[in-house]
Amino acid sequence: MDVERSGGSSGFARVGALLGWVGCGVCLLYAAFALASALEAVLAWRGVVELDRERAAPFLFVVHALTGAVALAAGALQLRSTTAAGGGATSFHRRLGWAYAVCAPATAVAGFLVTLDYEVGAGAVLAFGMQSTLWGGTTLLGVAAARRGARASHRAWMIRSYALALFFVTFSLVHPAVVALEWSRAATFGLAVPLSTALNVLGGELWLRARRGSTAVAASPSR
């Protein structure tokens, strides 16, 4: 019975690890897209290429997309390597952690400033502001917990923070679905932004529950 159970749970663990790597790969692809968008904006600025439409606040957009690419990639690699290695503050973990901790709030602040020039209506600007505050805030709480040596709290805030970093991914899926409703631009953004944030917050909490569940199973005396 025990053998069957452990066989079953190691099968689950392998599927979980595979899904984790697939997720990490998807995040790296989105990071590559963000990097390409930043480079394209720089080339457009220098008159080398022409864009279909001008970027809002071009300089801030470049900062936003560059720091966003680093945050997305560093966070994905960090969470994956921490899970695969079972945790631990190696120097690789610290370097990736600082890259994420600096770039995530920078992306959130620059993103919000870009929003002010994006003409999406007051409701969407408020929702973008909420997203920036939650993302920057959870990241800073995660860093503060790490500085105090509170590892469990650090991990929980960083999972919440990275779930909010995935706004870039969620929004790219939610926005086209809301566009299909054919509402005004302000209404489309006014729904798509808070909906994406809500899905990210929910996803972060489910992720934490799943982790707590798997930690409890691993620590159970029958195993």
Ligand code: HEM
């Ligand atoms: C990891 C997170 C993020 C990354 C990597 C990222 C990166 C990008 C990229 C590459 C674009 C261009 C998209 C396209 O052309 O289709 C973009 C657009 C934009 N982002 Fe972000 N973003 C992130 C999060 C945020 C956040 C949190 C906000 C605001 C609170 C924000 C505000 C905006 C705005 C307003 C635009 C439109 C700018 C324009 O096209 O003129 N982003 N972002």
